[in-house]
Amino acid sequence: MPRLTTRDHSRDSAGLTYVYPVVSRRSGGLSIGINLNPNNACNWRCVYCQVPNLARGGAPDIDEERLRAELAGFLNDVLRGDFYERFRISNEQRAIKDIAISGNGEPTSCKTFDRIVELIGAVCGEFALLGKIKLVLISNGSLMHRPVVQAGLKRWNEFGGEVWFKVDSATAEGMLRINQVKLSPETVLRNLETSARLCSTWIQTCLFAFDGEPPSETELDAYLNLLAELKRRRVPIRGILLYGLARPSMQEQAPRLSALPGAFLDRFAESIRALGMAVRVNR
Structure with a gap:
């Protein structure tokens, strides 16, 4: 069997x-991913995305019985079988840290998202995991206006889950360049507020150099202004997950991207803390 490492997030391992x-660098142990986009389709096309053959689109119809069987079988293997030995996972990483709805595209594009949330919660309950591990939804937040997504978020919150809401830029120009979507900062604010009022929400931000240049002062100031506006509106954001490039992009822009020095991330984290917001930095 292949050895799982923090640099290998293969969806078919x-x-x-x-x-x-996934052996996650952020969680420090085993993260169990739920991939609702096995068709490699997403409504965004982030330049740093590690998904090969990424296509524009949404999640396909989900075989809910298969998902239930896979999740229950996998949890049984991890908790009662020899999963850790087969995949040669080190002793210090032999613990389930979270179950993350993530994968190869935007998971909230799933037409039955609320039912998927209910299914995951039910299986976790069967294994007595609710309240013992994190439940994370990693999302670009662009579909928070959909009733099926809002219903799913409310239930996710009841299960003790949280949202990691992607915000890589707070300008329309920056989002077009990084995420390759046309969005206004006001739309992002509105979607963030929807998410945070329905479910515990963190902002997840990737910072990197583009053509050797770090984010401009204009970009950084706009980001800090967005956070300040969230505070002014009393939107209950838990904090910021700030991270850099860890694995190579599979997009055509890959040669133009590079990691920033850790000191850059640390300095920006201090600017965020000065606003009174919590920050976790992952290089």
């Missing part, structure tokens, strides 16, 4: 359609 294991 366990040979399953919807469930995949």
Whole structure:
């Protein structure tokens, strides 16, 4: 069997359609991913995305019984089988840290998102995991206006889950360049507020150099202004997850991207803390 490492987030390492294991640098242990986009389709096309053959689109119809069977079978293997030995996972990483709805595209594009949330919560309950591990939804937040997404978020919150809401830029120009979508900062604010009032929400931000240049002062100031506006509106954001490039992009812009020095991330984190917001930095 291949050895799982923090640099390998392959979605098919366990040979399953919807469930995949990740040794996560952020969580410090085993993260169990739920991939609702096995068709490699997303409504965004972030330049740093590690998904090969990424296509524009949404999640396909999900075989809910297969997802249930895969998740239950995988949890049984991890908790009662020899999963850790087969994948040669070190002793200090042999703990389930979270179950993350993530994968190869925007998971909230799933037409039955609320039912998927209910399914995951039910399986976690069967294994007595609710309240013992994190439940994370990693999302670009662009579909928070959909009733099925809002219903799913409300239930996710009831299960003790949280949202990691992607905000890589707070300018229309920056979002077009990084995420390759046309959005206004006001739309991002509105979607963030929807998410945070329905479910515990963190902002997840990737900072990197583009053509050797770090984010401009204009970009950084706009980001800080967005955070200040969230505070002014009393939007209950938990904090910021600030991270840099860790694995190579599979997009055509990959040669133009490079990691920033850790000191850059640390300095920007201090600017965020000066606003009274919590920050976690992952290089």
